[in-house]
Amino acid sequence: MDILKRIAEYRNREKELQWEGTFAEYLDIVKKNPRVAQTAHSRVYDMIAKAGVETDSQGNKKYLFFSKELFGLERAIERLVEEYFHSAARRLDVRKRILLLMGPVSGGKSTIVTMLKKGLEEYSRTEDGALYAIRGCPMQEEPLNLIPRELRPEFEKEFGLRIEGNLCPSCRFRLQEEYDGRIEDVIIERVLLSEDERVGIGTFSPSDPKSQDIADLTGSIDFSTITEYGSESDPRAYRFDGELNKANRGLMEFQEMLKCDEKFLWNLLSLTQEGNFKAGRFALISADEVIVAHTNETEYKAFIANKKNEALQSRIIVMPVPYNLSVTQEENIYRKLIQQSDLAHIHIAPHSLRAAAIFSVLTRLKESKKQGVDLLKKMRLYDGEAVEGMADIDMEELRNEHLDEGMNGIDPRYVINRISSALIKTDANFVGALDILRSLKEGFDQHPSITPEQREKYLNFISIARKEYDEIAKKEVQKAFVYSYEESAKTLMDNYLDNVEAYCNWQKIRDPITGEELEPDEKLMRSIEEQIGISENAKKAFREEILIRISAYARKGKRFDYNTHPRLREAIQKKLFADLKDVVKITTSTKTPDENQLKKINEVINRLVEDYGYTPASANELLRYVGSLLNR
Ligand SMILES: Nc1ncnc2c1ncn2[C@@H]1O[C@H](COP(=O)(O)OP(=O)(O)OP(=O)(O)O)[C@@H](O)[C@H]1O
Ligand SMILES: [Mg+2]
Numbered sequence: 001m002d003i004l005k006r007i008a009e010y011r012n013r014e015k016e017l018q019w020e021g022t023f024a025e026y027l028d029i030v031k032k033n034p035r036v037a038q039t040a041h042s043r044v045y046d047m048i049a050k051a052g053v054e055t056d057s058q059g060n061k062k063y064l065f066f067s068k069e070l071f072g073l074e075r076a077i078e079r080l081v082e083e084y085f086h087s088a089a090r091r092l093d094v095r096k097r098i099l100l101l102m103g104p105v106s107g108g109k110s111t112i113v114t115m116l117k118k119g120l121e122e123y124s125r126t127e128d129g130a131l132y133a134i135r136g137c138p139m140q141e142e143p144l145n146l147i148p149r150e151l152r153p154e155f156e157k158e159f160g161l162r163i164e165g166n167l168c169p170s171c172r173f174r175l176q177e178e179y180d181g182r183i184e185d186v187i188i189e190r191v192l193l194s195e196d197e198r199v200g201i202g203t204f205s206p207s208d209p210k211s212q213d214i215a216d217l218t219g220s221i222d223f224s225t226i227t228e229y230g231s232e233s234d235p236r237a238y239r240f241d242g243e244l245n246k247a248n249r250g251l252m253e254f255q256e257m258l259k260c261d262e263k264f265l266w267n268l269l270s271l272t273q274e275g276n277f278k279a280g281r282f283a284l285i286s287a288d289e290v291i292v293a294h295t296n297e298t299e300y301k302a303f304i305a306n307k308k309n310e311a312l313q314s315r316i317i318v319m320p321v322p323y324n325l326s327v328t329q330e331e332n333i334y335r336k337l338i339q340q341s342d343l344a345h346i347h348i349a350p351h352s353l354r355a356a357a358i359f360s361v362l363t364r365l366k367e368s369k370k371q372g373v374d375l376l377k378k379m380r381l382y383d384g385e386a387v388e389g390m391a392d393i394d395m396e397e398l399r400n401e402h403l404d405e406g407m408n409g410i411d412p413r414y415v416i417n418r419i420s421s422a423l424i425k426t427d428a429n430f431v432g433a434l435d436i437l438r439s440l441k442e443g444f445d446q447h448p449s450i451t452p453e454q455r456e457k458y459l460n461f462i463s464i465a466r467k468e469y470d471e472i473a474k475k476e477v478q479k480a481f482v483y484s485y486e487e488s489a490k491t492l493m494d495n496y497l498d499n500v501e502a503y504c505n506w507q508k509i510r511d512p513i514t515g516e517e518l519e520p521d522e523k524l525m526r527s528i529e530e531q532i533g534i535s536e537n538a539k540k541a542f543r544e545e546i547l548i549r550i551s552a553y554a555r556k557g558k559r560f561d562y563n564t565h566p567r568l569r570e571a572i573q574k575k576l577f578a579d580l581k582d583v584v585k586i587t588t589s590t591k592t593p594d595e596n597q598l599k600k601i602n603e604v605i606n607r608l609v610e611d612y613g614y615t616p617a618s619a620n621e622l623l624r625y626v627g628s629l630l631n632r
Pocket of ligand 2: 109
């Protein structure tokens with residue numbers, strides 16, 4: 001069985017990664033590759049940087065480490081990586097601060113933290129991200145901490161590495177007891193970070209905010225051994241198993257940080273401010289770890305409004321994580337969430353998610369003061385569309401108009417929940433845009449944070465999204481119709497050219513069936529030319545130009561066809577569209593289509609199914625809907 005083989009492979013791989021040796025041997029490793037002794041912040045930064053960065057034509061950076069799972073947050077991520085991780089990696093003081101991700105619900109904060117955690121687990125298994133620790137240390141601490149203070153300047157000169165940490169109480173004790181002070185003999189091992197095994201990755205989530213015990217973070221007295229060793233300051237009588245201990249060398253996530261009691265926070269923050277924390281009756285313990293917390297804007301505002309918290313604020317680096325503001329990216333978010341959910345097998349008609357995304361993004365945008373930029377235009381600009389008359393708008397300025405844009409509005413999870421709920425309601429085996437928009441609307445009453453004023457605004461956004469969808473739907477059907485009309489387009493063009501030729505040469509045209517001689521069909525020619533704005537006065541010149549082109553082509557032995565003259569092609573297409581409108585109207589709205597109409601409808605449905613991702617049912621629904629739109 002394949003899976004058993006894979007399990008064995010996995011075990012071997014983990015085994016291959018194991019390494020054990022003396023401190024003396026470890027020094028050789030450090031000499032060859034000083035990177036193994038880098039700080040946790042620097043390792044995280046390396047990991048992110050190694051995954052690569054792409055820069056677009058406007059100079060926006062996309063960090064690939066995050067871009068697989070996070071969409072539309074490039075700006076926030078860039079700031080996070082550069083202002084926090086990059087500075088911290090260079091041993092600037094930000095490293096000693098708690099990183100606080102601040103943003104609206106379901107905006108991706110936890111996802112960022114999870115990616116960092118998972119990333120670190122993997123990275124520690126690669127050569128670049130390898131790290132080592134004193135074997136048996138409950139905090140997997142950096143072996144270089146064994147080097148006594150007095151000798152560090154010399155070491156630093158030779159190795160070009162800074163050592164900051166103090167040896168932890170447990171290792172200090174064992175160095176004397178087990179190794180008799182012989183540092184070079186201390187056994188070192190390679191460490192593979194693992195959240196499940198609580199190695200270098202920790203999560204702290206407050207239980208009861210009022211009675212939170214700081215021991216959860218810093219460890220506690222071991223009551224099973226305290227009688228044996230007699231003293232609370234004997235490291236053997238202490239369990240270094242708090243979350244801060246366990247997360248050493250890696251990352252600790254601090255969930256719901258601002259929900260904690262003030263006193264607890266105060267305690268914690270003073271503990272961590274200098275990269276040290278105090279535990280039990282021991283000297284300060286060094287902690288080399290990234291501490292990431294997250295919170296929402298309301299909680300954060302309440303926190304900073306409290307004067308008592310001022311001292312704490314300076315120990316926190318706040319990074320905003322707003323909602324994505326691009327419609328296309330929002331669609332990607334929904335697709336990802338649907339993939340991960342039990343909706344994955346359901347057919348969602350094309351463009352339905354776009355309709356929902358338009359709505360969500362509109363709820364997050366703030367009005368611009370710039371002339372002529374309404375919300376809809378802003379939405380398009382943010383999505384990278386070219387908007388008429390806005391070619392040279394300063395996007396940076398537009399984005400910076402409201403610093404808290406994206407901090408509220410509809411969250412992606414709400415949309416997914418409403419899609420689920422739409423699904424339950426329908427008897428069909430698919431959901432379409434209208435079902436989703438309706439469901440979004442019906443959910444307003446259950447949404448905890450929608451106020452009555454917002455409700456009005458949101459209803460309006462639903463109808464804007466609906467109108468946008470209507471346009472998309474009409475275009476879609478026309479496209480599908482036109483395809484099966486390509487023959488008609490060619491015929492229409494040949495017909496036009498025959499007439500133009502006859503007109504320019506003062507000839508008559510022969511009816512192919514009756515053989516009758518007729519005047520050129522002025523009405524037909526004009527109905528095409530008008531589509532591209534050719535006036536009565538200009539028609540003669542236009543027709544002559546076409547005739548010249550035809551004969552020029554003929555001289556070169558080439559055929560003047562449908563694609564030769566782009567303006568003429570446009571005119572033909574437009575004319576067909578106009579005619580089609582009527583055909584679509586008639587074919588889709590008659591209750592009892594005739595044989596010919598039925599054939600046409602089936603062709604279009606096939607086309608929608610084969611090329612545009614519909615199912616027969618959703619394609620039928622689309623046709624019916626567009627038919628009703630055209631009949632209005
Ligand atoms: N910009 C985004 N790109 C990709 N996925 C996103 C984005 N924003 C949210 N999501 C997805 O939405 C879901 C909710 O996000 P997540 O749990 O990370 O949010 P959060 O900010 O931690 O929310 P909360 O405040 O509720 O804890 C996740 O599955 C996440 O991947
Ligand atoms: Mg979260």
